[in-house]
């Protein structure tokens with residue numbers, strides 16, 4: 001597997017609890033390099049565009065409200081097999097099902113307030129990176 005880039009978000013529940021550094025340590029320990037990073041505060045509409053794929057799900061409104069409730073840290077992570085590696089370090093969506101040592105097992109509060117987002121495929125990674133970053137902001 002070649003070197004890939006993936007898109008990551010440290011979500012409001014984690015920024016609220018000052019967990020940015022602890023979460024970044026998990027990424028770096030796993031061999032993921034943070035090649036772009038910024039702190040932003042989304043509007044609910046911007047969160048809605050980002051999560052448009054979930055628009056028909058019952059939790060969509062709550063999800064967009066949550067993502068706009070406080071600042072987030074958006075990131076590009078780079079490394080060998082970065083998409084799968086990041087999903088592994090994140091752990092399962094529901095923290096009750098996340099493996100020991102994963103970010104969601106250690107830090108997530110609930111299935112909704114689950115501390116991190118990570119792209120699930122190369123196509124979504126490309127779209128998500130382009131939504132938040134210009135080429136000049138990514139320094140590999």
Ligand code: DAT
Nearest residue numbers: 059063092093111112113114116117118120
């Ligand atoms: P993931 O973030 O692991 O890729 P997903 O893409 O299925 O998970 O869902 C996106 C986010 O939506 C997830 O991180 C938290 C929220 N979510 C998913 N399922 C939920 C549920 N059953 N109740 C509340 N929020 C949920």
Ligand code: MG
Nearest residue numbers: 117118119120
């Ligand atoms: Mg997802």
